[in-house]
Amino acid sequence: MTESAIGASPPVTVARKPSPLFDGAMLPRLIAGVAILLAWEFVVRGLAPAYVAKPSTVIVVVSVRFLTSSSRWAMYVISVPTS
Numbered sequence: 001m002t003e004s005a006i007g008a009s010p011p012v013t014v015a016r017k018p019s020p021l022f023d024g025a026m027l028p029r030l031i032a033g034v035a036i037l038l039a040w041e042f043v044v045r046g047l048a049p050a051y052v053a054k055p056s057t058v059i060v061v062v063s064v065r066f067l068t069s070s071s072r073w074a075m076y077v078i079s080v081p082t083s
Contacts, residue, residue, distance in 0.1 A: 037055045044054050
């Protein structure tokens with residue numbers, strides 16, 4: 001044995017923290033989110049005037065807008081570092 005090995009502590013390995021997305025709370029959060037969206041949809045369709053946003057129409061509009069070429073170009077321009 002060499003002198004550097006005598007009295008040296010063993011290498012310490014640090015356990016990685018799980019990602020907040022996958023820490024076991026993802027499924028309950030997903031279920032709660034779907035329940036909130038369904039409640040919003042039913043309440044708005046039943047009680048609110050026609051001009052109040054519904055989740056189904058918001059999802060359609062956002063997805064169509066996101067998939068157009070101009071919005072993809074804008075996201076690319078915003079995400080590219082300038083320096």
